[in-house]
Amino acid sequence: MPTTRALIHAPWSASKVGTALRCPRLFHWKYIEKIAEPEVMPETRIGKAIHKALELALMGTPIPEATSTVRAELPSENEQLRFDRLGTGIPAFAHRISQFRRSRRVARQLVEYSLAVREDLTVTQFYSGDAYYRGVLDLGYLFEDDSIALVDHKTGVRLPGTSIADQLAGYVVLASAAFRHVKRFWLGVHWIAERAVEWGPPLLPDQVMDKIIPDVMDNIEAAALAVSDGPRTNPGPWCDRCSYRDRCPASKELRYEPVEYDEDDD
Ligand code: SF4
Known part of the structure; x- marks a missing residue:
């Protein structure tokens, strides 16, 4: 238990x-x-958009319609282009799934x-x-x-x-x-x-x-x-994708750590 x-x-x-x-x-x-995410990472938004497009396509929406609907909701051209690159795999995946469904006895x-x-x-x-x-x-x-x-x-x-x-x-x-x-x-x-x-x-x-x-x-x-020990910070590579990083002192230290200046390097 x-x-x-x-x-x-x-x-x-x-x-x-x-x-x-x-x-x-x-x-x-x-x-x-339960503080609302102050900043949603582009990776998170693009990931959700791809999931949504796959969901629509697998539920029967024609793929061009599924992808264009979801793409239009992304806030910048850069994210839309990244979505396009990832989304090129959707037709192939949907095709494989339909072949697979024909060859196996799918109950649900x-x-x-x-x-x-x-x-x-x-x-x-x-x-x-x-x-x-x-x-x-x-x-x-x-x-x-x-x-x-x-x-x-x-x-x-x-x-x-x-x-x-x-x-x-x-x-x-x-x-x-x-x-x-x-x-x-x-x-x-x-x-x-x-x-x-x-x-x-x-x-x-x-x-x-x-x-x-x-x-x-x-x-x-x-x-x-x-x-259980309370909200201690644990900075690491995951901070790059943390939606709360701007309010986190540990992340600021990690990202803006002063670099020691050595004149010999000049
Ligand atoms: S930015 Fe701060 S709160 Fe976010 S994962 Fe890193 S240490 Fe944790």
């Missing part, structure tokens, strides 16, 4: 856990004080599908007060042979040393609770910039029960522990 420390900050999600582990100060502003498609569980891993509503862990699945397919494919769209670069199962562990926890009949979990990461879908080996329910669920629950406990 979760500790009180973990229950206090529920509902958790994969990104909330990641935030707590990276920077308790950011966690505090975002999830405890899940697009931007919200899932939540209570602390005992029973299913609840996403916004319910008893949700302990929750997430929104980018894309999933339930097959008639009682297997499921879970796909996460990523606009960033590949993280070395992180397995597919690590990256999709939260989805697996949620999907295993919601679709209890599933006997095999296929996990894929759609690397949008590289126009590639990378699949891991399939997971069986015993592996989910014995490894994935305990790992996710342990991570939540580690995240709760990390923020």
Whole structure:
């Protein structure tokens, strides 16, 4: 069972856990004080736009219409051009998915599908007060042979040393609770910039029960522990993408650290 420390900050999600582990100060502003993000990073906006375009395309909107609708909402030409570059992979991905759907017996498609569980891993509503862990699945397919494919769209670069199962562990926890009949979990990461879908080996329910669920629950406990000492700052490379960096003294020190001047270098 979760500790009180973990229950206090529920509902958790994969990104909330990641935030707590990276920077308790950011966690505090975002999830405890709930201060609206003072600055939204262009990467975040572009990532959301690509996700939205993929969602529309997979739900049947013609791709030119899906991309142009979303593109028009980006605030600058520079961001629109970056969106265009990433978006070139959308038609190929949609084509692959339609071929794949023709060749497999798909019982159900899940697009931007919200899932939540209570602390005992029973299913609840996403916004319910008893949700302990929750997430929104980018894309999933339930097959008639009682297997499921879970796909996460990523606009960033590949993280070395992180397995597919690590990256999709939260989805697996949620999907295993919601679709209890599933006997095999296929996990894929759609690397949008590289126009590639990378699949891991399939997971069986015993592996989910014995490894994935305990790992996710342990991570939540580690995240709760990390923020239990209060809102200490933890500057690092992630500060570049922090929406609150302008109000953070640690980030200013990191970015504007005075360089020692040495006349011999002149
Ligand atoms: S700028 Fe860095 S140290 Fe400051 S809150 Fe954001 S992530 Fe934390």
